[in-house]
Amino acid sequence: MAAPIIELDDVSVTFREGGRTVDAVRHVSLNVQPGEIFGIVGFSGAGKSTLVRTVNLLERPTGGRVVIDGQDVTQLRGRQLRELRKSIGFVFQGFNLIGNVTVGANIDFALRAGGVPKERRRARTRELLDLVGLGQKADSYPSSLSGGQQQRVSIARALANEPRILLCDEATSALDVETTEEILALLRRINRELGITIVFITHQLEVAQRLFDRVAVMEHGEVIEQGTTFDVFAEPTHETTKALAERFLGVAVPRQLLPELPAGRLIELRYRGDAAFEPIISTVAQHHAVAVNVLHGTIEYFGTRPVGTLVVLVTATQPGQDGARAVDEALDDLAGRVLGFRELTSRTADGIGLEVDEVLEQEVTA
Amino acid sequence: MNGTVEILREHLGQALWDTFVMVGIATVVGVVLGTALALVLYLTETRLFTPNRVVNAVVGFVVNAIRSLPFLILLVVLIPLIALLIGDPYTPTGGAIALSIAAVPFFARIAQSAFAEVDPGLLEAAIATGAPLRQVIARAIFPQALPSFIRGVVLTVISLIGYSAMVGTIGAGGIGDLAIQYGYNRYETGVLVAIVVLLVVLVQAIQWIGDRLAARVTH
Numbered sequence: 001m002a003a004p005i006i007e008l009d010d011v012s013v014t015f016r017e018g019g020r021t022v023d024a025v026r027h028v029s030l031n032v033q034p035g036e037i038f039g040i041v042g043f044s045g046a047g048k049s050t051l052v053r054t055v056n057l058l059e060r061p062t063g064g065r066v067v068i069d070g071q072d073v074t075q076l077r078g079r080q081l082r083e084l085r086k087s088i089g090f091v092f093q094g095f096n097l098i099g100n101v102t103v104g105a106n107i108d109f110a111l112r113a114g115g116v117p118k119e120r121r122r123a124r125t126r127e128l129l130d131l132v133g134l135g136q137k138a139d140s141y142p143s144s145l146s147g148g149q150q151q152r153v154s155i156a157r158a159l160a161n162e163p164r165i166l167l168c169d170e171a172t173s174a175l176d177v178e179t180t181e182e183i184l185a186l187l188r189r190i191n192r193e194l195g196i197t198i199v200f201i202t203h204q205l206e207v208a209q210r211l212f213d214r215v216a217v218m219e220h221g222e223v224i225e226q227g228t229t230f231d232v233f234a235e236p237t238h239e240t241t242k243a244l245a246e247r248f249l250g251v252a253v254p255r256q257l258l259p260e261l262p263a264g265r266l267i268e269l270r271y272r273g274d275a276a277f278e279p280i281i282s283t284v285a286q287h288h289a290v291a292v293n294v295l296h297g298t299i300e301y302f303g304t305r306p307v308g309t310l311v312v313l314v315t316a317t318q319p320g321q322d323g324a325r326a327v328d329e330a331l332d333d334l335a336g337r338v339l340g341f342r343e344l345t346s347r348t349a350d351g352i353g354l355e356v357d358e359v360l361e362q363e364v365t366a
Numbered sequence: 367m368n369g370t371v372e373i374l375r376e377h378l379g380q381a382l383w384d385t386f387v388m389v390g391i392a393t394v395v396g397v398v399l400g401t402a403l404a405l406v407l408y409l410t411e412t413r414l415f416t417p418n419r420v421v422n423a424v425v426g427f428v429v430n431a432i433r434s435l436p437f438l439i440l441l442v443v444l445i446p447l448i449a450l451l452i453g454d455p456y457t458p459t460g461g462a463i464a465l466s467i468a469a470v471p472f473f474a475r476i477a478q479s480a481f482a483e484v485d486p487g488l489l490e491a492a493i494a495t496g497a498p499l500r501q502v503i504a505r506a507i508f509p510q511a512l513p514s515f516i517r518g519v520v521l522t523v524i525s526l527i528g529y530s531a532m533v534g535t536i537g538a539g540g541i542g543d544l545a546i547q548y549g550y551n552r553y554e555t556g557v558l559v560a561i562v563v564l565l566v567v568l569v570q571a572i573q574w575i576g577d578r579l580a581a582r583v584t585h
Binding site: 082083085088096101114143154157160 | 490492493494496505509510512
């Protein structure tokens with residue numbers, strides 16, 4: 001593996017708020033490789049925003065080291081700090097454009113900061129706006145643009161001084177679904193064509209799924225899990241990651257269907273979509289004298305790799321003790337063949353509706 | 367009635383000029399030094415810049431101390447100081463000095479709140495480009511604060527016109543002086559009425575111009 005472009009080494013951020021000390025980031029270590037899109041996900045308040053701000057020292061760590069391109073930058077100040085910041089673009093959730101000056105002047109601001117001579121700034125502004133598809137908007141004011149267009153401007157501004165790193169703090173969280181898609185496509189293009197390393201923080205799993213090569217999950221200021229996006233969400237090990245994945249991958253069985261279900265055990269299965277799955281169900285059904293009914297299923301892609309979710313109802317084909325034992329054995333067998341196995345309920349038909357709802361409810365609020 | 371016209375014809379021009387000079391000087395001094403103080407207050411209270419509790423508290427205390435004196439009292443207190451500086455305090459120059467000293471902390475608080483209104487996210491974005499502080503102030507904070515800033519200048523000018531009348535009462539000239547000397551002391555009600563009308567029109571006009579300017583720089 002190449003030398004990391006960003007290395008956070010045991011980084012902590014503590015600040016005093018009122019009389020209390022808040023540990024926003026606790027002993028986080030992670031590496032970002034050149035050219036990758038690295039994501040940090042977590043529920044709000046997990047410390048993601050604070051962590052990403054340590055990379056360009058908008059937030060100075062109270063402990064640990066920030067190493068960019070092999071250089072320890074933790075203590076940089078003044079001119080050297082400004083030089084560092086020029087090589088790191090930053091895109092915010094709220095766009096944060098200067099509202100009372102034109103779009104062109106917003107880009108010009110960054111170019112001026114980068115020491116680009118006046119006679120070149122005009123052409124470069126135009127070039128950057130073209131890159132984000134807003135070539136005609138240099139003389140418009142930000143308030144006359146849509147949210148997606150404003151975010152494009154702020155991306156253009158972040159790219160003004162040809163940074164090697166682009167930091168995005170919830171950059172799509174204020175946008176609607178279609179606009180989010182456009183911005184993600186733009187970021188992917190920037191990553192591939194310009195080779196810019198992206199660190200993107202979000203609570204939106206659908207963004208993580210579409211964009212990230214690797215991901216770190218944060219909770220209470222700590223990184224609790226990291227790896228490739230597929231591995232982290234297909235096989236989460238930490239409770240919070242599971243809750244996040246569930247919120248995203250979990251399927252809801254239509255409520256009106258539930259009271260009509262026959263007695264049986266309702267199971268949610270998670271499996272790698274590239275593994276041939278169909279035979280498993282039929283194999284289990286054949287070997288154990290049970291019926292397996294598929295009630296619901298989805299497949300989500302992480303990059304090009306699919307993760308499937310199925311909700312199945314397993315019922316006995318014989319009455320009494322024998323039937324119950326057969327179901328138990330079938331479930332053990334099934335659990336051994338999939339990535340994730342979760343029993344939604346084992347109650348009879350009448351109770352199922354409420355029970356399943358409660359299970360899903362808990363997952364969502366977890 | 368003829369007396370009124372006579373008095374106005376003879377003295378109004380000079381009185382208006384004196385008021386203009388006093389208010390003009392005080393406004394310029396107030397805006398320049400007030401903005402400087404406001405920047406000190408703002409930069410020392412904002413986490414993203416150079417938080418410094420001691421400097422902030424000291425400057426804030428001085429500003430509040432001057433602001434806590436009613437202008438008439440400040441004026442009386444300043445008379446010996448002005449006498450020391452320019453000899454005769456009962457002149458438009460003397461009045462301008464007193465008004466300036468009142469205007470600086472007045473405008474400082476206005477400008478400080480105009481700066482404080484600027485979205486901190488925008489500051490982060492500006493700082494994240496690697497721009498030096500000067501550029502962040504001049505090209506990010508200032509354009510955003512400009513509408514409030516202009517309204518603050520208008521407020522200051524109007525207040526100073528009011529204060530300048532008080533400077534007039536101690537004999538430093540201006541339309542306040544004219545109103546007191548003729549309108550009040552010599553029972554020339556016509557002069558008083560004319561000056562009241564003039565002041566109302568003047569203040570309305572200044573407010574109107576200020577609002578137009580503020581709207582023009584808001585996007």
